[in-house]
Amino acid sequence: MEQTQDEHPKGGVASLSVEGVLVGHGRVPKHVQVREYVRGLVREAQPGTAAPSERELVHQFHVARMTVRQAMDSLVAEGLLERIPGRGTFVAHPRRTVGRMRSFTEEMGSRGMLAESQTLLARRETAGPGVARALEMTAGDPVIHWRRLRRADGHPMCVEDAYLNEVLLPGFLQSGMPTSLYEALADRGLRPTWAEDSITADVANADEGRLLEIPAGGPVMRHSRRALAVEKIVEVSRSVYRGDRFTMWVQLGRET
Structure with missing residues (x-):
């Protein structure tokens, strides 16, 4: 070339x-x-x-x-x-960042709350078109699907579905599910350094309402994330937060 x-x-x-x-x-x-x-x-x-x-x-x-x-x-x-x-x-000009990416555990800790997680599903799956596109892999390639109910001070806060590229994480499912995904990624030199997030307001479906202990049709916030370690995509997640218990805080700055 x-x-x-x-x-x-x-x-x-x-x-x-x-x-x-x-x-x-x-x-x-x-x-x-x-x-x-x-x-x-x-x-x-x-x-x-x-x-x-x-x-x-x-x-x-x-x-x-x-x-x-x-x-x-x-x-x-x-x-x-x-x-x-x-x-x-x-x-493009270099990205300007404000603050450090934090995991759910770290975010709840910063708010003085104790974070807990309950694994609902952890298995190897084949990537569908949407997940494959987000992870920049081929549909049908193996991915790790980890679904958790996240609590704060004992109260349901969100349901999170994380999808991970199995090729980057050999033996992940066999080594026992970690307490913190980001800490587990850090141990492999893959802790996310930046992410692309999207946030939308919505209502809970019946399954989400049952897990979050709210009525079906209750207000929720949907948070989608694609997390990268430098230039390597390591996680795609979709989280559903209770609209009455979670506030999203965003730090903003101006270019100098």
């Missing part, structure tokens, strides 16, 4: 291009191969440098535009690239 970086005249932004690259063969999905090639281009580039266009990548890699879009979306989600409407896709 030949990597070039060009300066546009008259104060324009720099750009990156890739020449003579073909997608290889094997079980690695094409969008992952494209993503890793582009990652190699942008890793050492200056923030604001224009990334290769989707059209250029489609031509160079001989893949569908949807495949290229999926690869670029992943890099945007990681924070390596950013899209600017009307201009294009560029190497």
Whole structure:
């Protein structure tokens, strides 16, 4: 692969291009191969440098535009690239973070509450399309599904479904379920360093209401997370919190 970086005249932004690259063969999905090639281009580039266009990548890699879009979306989600409407896709400025990611146990402890967990399910499953896409693996690949009822000071707080890439965690199910997932990941050098979260208001279904001890249709907060250790996706989780007992606190800062 030949990597070039060009300066546009008259104060324009720099750009990156890739020449003579073909997608290889094997079980690695094409969008992952494209993503890793582009990652190699942008890793050492200056923030604001224009990334290769989707059209250029489609031509160079001989893949569908949807495949290229999926690869670029992943890099945007990681924070390596950013899209600017009307201009294009560029190497992103480094992420600015405020505070440290905390596990449920740590979060409850910071609020003066004792966290407890009850395992409802822990087994090996095959990844469905949604989980596979979030973990950037192939549908049907093995994942670990760990479902827990989380309590604080003895009261039900949330139901959490965590999905883990079994390839990264050999022997995880056989070694006994840990008290804290993040501590177990830290022991393997995989403690999450940043995450993508989404939060929505909803109502509980019958099963969630039974576990959380609220009526079906009661208010809940749905929290989805994709957690990464540097650039490696280590966890995808979906949690349902009681709307009357949990408040989400978010620290914000401004760029300096």
